Amino acid sequence: MVMGELVDEVDVAVVGGGPGGYSAAFRCAELGLETVVIDADGRLGGACLFEGCIPSKALLHVAAVVSEAERAREWGVDFGEPRISLDQLRKWKQERVVGKLARGLASVAKGKGVTVIGGRAVFEDSTTLRIEGESLQKVRFKHAIVATGSAPAPLPGIELRSDRVMDSTAALELPEIPERLLVIGGGYIGLELGTVYATLGSRVTLVEMTEGLLPGVDRDLVQPLQRRVEKLFAAVHLGTKVTALREAGGHVEATLEGQGAETFDRVLVAVGRRARSRGLGLEATGARLTERGAFVQIDERCRTHDPHLYAVGDVTGEPMLAHRAMRQGKVAAAALAGQPAAFDNVAVPAVVFTDPEIAWCGLSEAQAKSQGMETKVAKFQWAASGRAATIGRADGLTKLVADAASGRVVGVGIVGPGAGELIAEATLAVETAALVEDLAATIHAHPTLSESLMEAAESLLA
Amino acid sequence: MPRQFTLPDLGEGLTEAEIVAVLVHEGEVVREDAPLLEVETDKAQVEIPSPIGGRVEKIHVTPGQTVKVGAVLVTFADGATASAPSRAAAATPTAGVAPAAAPAARSSRVAEAPTAPRASAPAGRPAPAAPAREAAPAGAGPVPATPATRRLARELGVDLRTVRGTGPGGRVLDTDVQAAAGAPAGAAPGGPAAASAPAPTAAARPPRPATREAAPPGPAKPLATIGLEPPPLPRFEQWGAVERVPLSHLRRTIAERMTLSATLIPHVTHFDRADITDLDAIITRNLERARERGVTLTLTAFLLRAAALALRAHPHFNASLDPAAGEMILKRYCHLGVAVATPRGLIVPVLRDVDAKPVLEIGRELGALAQRVREGRATLEDLRGGTFTITNIGALGGTGAIPIINYPEVAILGVSRARPQAVVRQGQIVPRLLLPLTLTFDHRVADGADGARFASEIVSLLEAPERLVGDL
Numbered sequence: 001m002v003m004g005e006l007v008d009e010v011d012v013a014v015v016g017g018g019p020g021g022y023s024a025a026f027r028c029a030e031l032g033l034e035t036v037v038i039d040a041d042g043r044l045g046g047a048c049l050f051e052g053c054i055p056s057k058a059l060l061h062v063a064a065v066v067s068e069a070e071r072a073r074e075w076g077v078d079f080g081e082p083r084i085s086l087d088q089l090r091k092w093k094q095e096r097v098v099g100k101l102a103r104g105l106a107s108v109a110k111g112k113g114v115t116v117i118g119g120r121a122v123f124e125d126s127t128t129l130r131i132e133g134e135s136l137q138k139v140r141f142k143h144a145i146v147a148t149g150s151a152p153a154p155l156p157g158i159e160l161r162s163d164r165v166m167d168s169t170a171a172l173e174l175p176e177i178p179e180r181l182l183v184i185g186g187g188y189i190g191l192e193l194g195t196v197y198a199t200l201g202s203r204v205t206l207v208e209m210t211e212g213l214l215p216g217v218d219r220d221l222v223q224p225l226q227r228r229v230e231k232l233f234a235a236v237h238l239g240t241k242v243t244a245l246r247e248a249g250g251h252v253e254a255t256l257e258g259q260g261a262e263t264f265d266r267v268l269v270a271v272g273r274r275a276r277s278r279g280l281g282l283e284a285t286g287a288r289l290t291e292r293g294a295f296v297q298i299d300e301r302c303r304t305h306d307p308h309l310y311a312v313g314d315v316t317g318e319p320m321l322a323h324r325a326m327r328q329g330k331v332a333a334a335a336l337a338g339q340p341a342a343f344d345n346v347a348v349p350a351v352v353f354t355d356p357e358i359a360w361c362g363l364s365e366a367q368a369k370s371q372g373m374e375t376k377v378a379k380f381q382w383a384a385s386g387r388a389a390t391i392g393r394a395d396g397l398t399k400l401v402a403d404a405a406s407g408r409v410v411g412v413g414i415v416g417p418g419a420g421e422l423i424a425e426a427t428l429a430v431e432t433a434a435l436v437e438d439l440a441a442t443i444h445a446h447p448t449l450s451e452s453l454m455e456a457a458e459s460l461l462a
Numbered sequence: 463m464p465r466q467f468t469l470p471d472l473g474e475g476l477t478e479a480e481i482v483a484v485l486v487h488e489g490e491v492v493r494e495d496a497p498l499l500e501v502e503t504d505k506a507q508v509e510i511p512s513p514i515g516g517r518v519e520k521i522h523v524t525p526g527q528t529v530k531v532g533a534v535l536v537t538f539a540d541g542a543t544a545s546a547p548s549r550a551a552a553a554t555p556t557a558g559v560a561p562a563a564a565p566a567a568r569s570s571r572v573a574e575a576p577t578a579p580r581a582s583a584p585a586g587r588p589a590p591a592a593p594a595r596e597a598a599p600a601g602a603g604p605v606p607a608t609p610a611t612r613r614l615a616r617e618l619g620v621d622l623r624t625v626r627g628t629g630p631g632g633r634v635l636d637t638d639v640q641a642a643a644g645a646p647a648g649a650a651p652g653g654p655a656a657a658s659a660p661a662p663t664a665a666a667r668p669p670r671p672a673t674r675e676a677a678p679p680g681p682a683k684p685l686a687t688i689g690l691e692p693p694p695l696p697r698f699e700q701w702g703a704v705e706r707v708p709l710s711h712l713r714r715t716i717a718e719r720m721t722l723s724a725t726l727i728p729h730v731t732h733f734d735r736a737d738i739t740d741l742d743a744i745i746t747r748n749l750e751r752a753r754e755r756g757v758t759l760t761l762t763a764f765l766l767r768a769a770a771l772a773l774r775a776h777p778h779f780n781a782s783l784d785p786a787a788g789e790m791i792l793k794r795y796c797h798l799g800v801a802v803a804t805p806r807g808l809i810v811p812v813l814r815d816v817d818a819k820p821v822l823e824i825g826r827e828l829g830a831l832a833q834r835v836r837e838g839r840a841t842l843e844d845l846r847g848g849t850f851t852i853t854n855i856g857a858l859g860g861t862g863a864i865p866i867i868n869y870p871e872v873a874i875l876g877v878s879r880a881r882p883q884a885v886v887r888q889g890q891i892v893p894r895l896l897l898p899l900t901l902t903f904d905h906r907v908a909d910g911a912d913g914a915r916f917a918s919e920i921v922s923l924l925e926a927p928e929r930l931v932g933d934l
Contacts (some may be wrong), residue, residue, distance in 0.1 A: 341613075342616060344604075344612055345609075346604040406631040408606055408633075431609060432608040432609070433606030437630075438630075
């Protein structure tokens with residue numbers, strides 16, 4: 001026993017204060033369980049609030065305003081060239097957006113009686129956590145919920161420690177607007193941040209190892225984005241690997257396979273995220289990790305192999321999305337309180353907040369076919385949408401996938417401005433096993449982009 | 463390797479249970495946690511989930527049969543997938559008694575991450591030509607049902623994959639789940655004939671509670687006696703025709719316990735009346751606000767609150783007597799039973815820590831508990847551990863009733879119908895709403911004066927309702 005060591009006894013210890021962790025903790029508290037959250041930074045919000053979803057969306061909103069102002073020239077309105085004050089932008093993002101939300105979460109925690117402890121949490125066994133923070137402390141718990149999330153993955157095989165090589169966390173700090181930016185990775189993070197920097201004035205070169213942007217996403221949805229990105233970015237190299245990075249004279253020299261060496265002012269590495277499952281002492285518990293990806297294995301109640309441990313969010317695998325983690329957090333809380341909860345969701349919506357946005361849920365056409373389903377697919381081009389015309393965006397598409405036998409909506413994909421909001425209705429339809437007819441017969445306000453879903457459904461019934 | 467599953471220890475000194483329904487057939491392959499049997503104990507009707515996944519080789523019991531703890535219920539042909547008890551089953555008596563409860567064996571249920579949506583289910587869908595209204599074969603994509611219906615299925619222990627949906631596009635509806643809960647697993651009604659007419663299907667298989675009442679009681683058998691042998695009955699047939707009806711398990715339990723209580727405990731009953739005119743006004747005034755918060759505000763919630771506060775000041779009524787030790791057991795917790803009339807008979811569910819809860823919370827919990835009891839979904843935990851009981855028969859009328867103590871408690875409060883009556887106040891006759899109360903208590907632990915003081919404490923709380931309302 002270390003002198004001055006404190007041992008707290010609680011019902012539930014949540015490790016990690018991100019969306020999965022705080023959702024679980026809040027629900028536990030609502031169920032009358034004494035709950036603490038242990039977070040390395042001693043605050044609630046996690047990667048989502050401090051280095052992910054929220055700050056990136058704030059910057060993407062700014063990017064959208066800039067491009068909208070540019071396009072307004074076509075409509076006879078000229079705002080002139082934008083003058084960007086990076087200090088003010090950073091301050092707005094940090095204080096008015098992130099800071100405000102963080103204070104909100106802290107006060108909710110206070111209101112619900114959830115204690116947040118700052119420090120690194122390590123499992124000593126299945127009921128004890130050691131917290132290495134300002135003071136050494138232990139927490140004994142009946143149940144723990146592992147919600148440690150994920151961290152940006154490094155570029156495999158390339159080791160260059162330099163301020164000029166950023167991960168998404170560093171890029172969101174907006175250290176400067178580099179003249180030439182190399183984005184490695186054509187997934188959603190690379191595309192979103194590439195869009196931000198390109199709109200703010202960088203010449204962006206994007207390199208993607210596979211043959212297409214957003215690997216795994218329906219090509220019909222990716223195509224309009226790809227056309228736009230090719231205009232916005234200086235260059236997009238698909239099927240290309242970065243084989244070397246070298247810092248030289250205040251620049252970074254990158255060797256692109258088959259393209260030779262090119263010089264950039266900064267590099268953004270966005271090649272995915274990996275689970276934060278190591279260094280937590282999980283080996284001292286009964287929880288098990290997957291061989292591929294080192295994700296904590298869970299069942300549909302979010303239970304690990306250790307009866308005292310639950311796990312939620314990115315640390316449990318793909319898709320690594322905050323809203324999946326939040327739902328899992330609530331399931332885990334209810335399950336450990338003895339309620340018959342299960343994460344049995346059929347549709348987890350995914351959104352890429354680029355311009356245009358891409359969003360989808362349920363099965364893609366290809367996934368449905370690979371399951372042996374006979375499908376009916378409708379594609380509604382936004383060129384035929386009145387609302388799309390009024391905002392000058394006819395490049396959108398709404399795609400609906402239905403099971404031919406039952407007429408059920410099994411998947412929806414949308415590309416176009418506002419797709420991230422539009423996908424909500426589609427998600428409800430898939431989750432509740434709605435029929436194509438249900439969508440077609442529901443009145444959609446005119447003129448709105450949401451009509452595109454109704455139109456797609458109607459075309460299937462015709 | 464064949465494996466036998468025996469009736470688990472049900473706790474609380476319960477030694478036997480009556481088989482109400484067998485939910486599987488011999489030869490059927492069941493999943494771990496799938497409902498196996500429904501049994502009724504003295505305390506509750508509960509579902510026993512399968513402790514393992516495997517093929518049912520033999521069923522050793524039949525509905526109506528009473529079995530002792532340890533008796534073999536089912537033999538499984540293979541038990542390779544034995545696994546830890548599910549946490550959700552903690553409220554049912556099987557938790558913790560599953561054979562080979564090794565966490566290590568749980569791997570079969572733990573999905574290898576990524577645990578993405580069911581969309582990624584690897585197995586192929588049935589051939590597209592399959593009729594849309596067939597139950598989804600195991601391993602296919604998600605069963606079409608709304609999240610609320612899926613939750614209901616989990617609550618009732620129904621495997622959605624075994625249910626044939628009667629909704630549009632084969633969607634499984636609440637009524638389908640309820641119907642399946644009342645039938646053997648896997649025996650979803652089928653046949654193309656029914657496919658186009660969903661309503662009759664649901665109607666043909668009534669939801670669970672009705673089915674439960676229909677379950678035939680087991681063969682008649684003698685009540686347990688406590689020392690006194692009842693004298694033989696006369697031959698009633700000599701005076702006319704009679705019919706002999708076996709007692710249901712619950713009826714027998716009530717009979718035995720009442721005999722025990724009435725024979726063992728020297729009962730005293732104290733009468734009192736509370737003027738609840740003000741309280742009634744408060745309830746009426748707050749009905750709507752409480753309803754907005756999802757609570758049906760009832761007099762019983764206030765009675766519970768008043769009793770809990772009065773018990774704090776009179777701990778001898780929140781006690782049990784240990785005659786063997788010559789000691790009184792004073793309980794530092796306050797869990798109050800509320801008598802609930804159900805079609806099957808009287809059941810007394812228990813609200814926990816009532817003294818620590820505001821009246822709105824009491825009302826909320828009471829509503830949920832009474833509903834669980836009426837639907838036959840109460841768990842053992844809902845029904846045990848009480849320290850004092852309230853029985854409110856006001857809704858049924860009457861001017862007063864003398865309740866019998868719920869052994870091993872030592873007191874019970876009977877409540878009859880409140881009526882407006884003429885009351886003399888400062889020389890004037892005024893109409894007031896009076897509530898008749900009867901406190902029955904164990905004379906071994908308290909005397910008439912104690913009972914009078916305890917009852918008048920309850921009365922004064924009810925007459926000064928501002929002390930009860932707190933959060934309203």
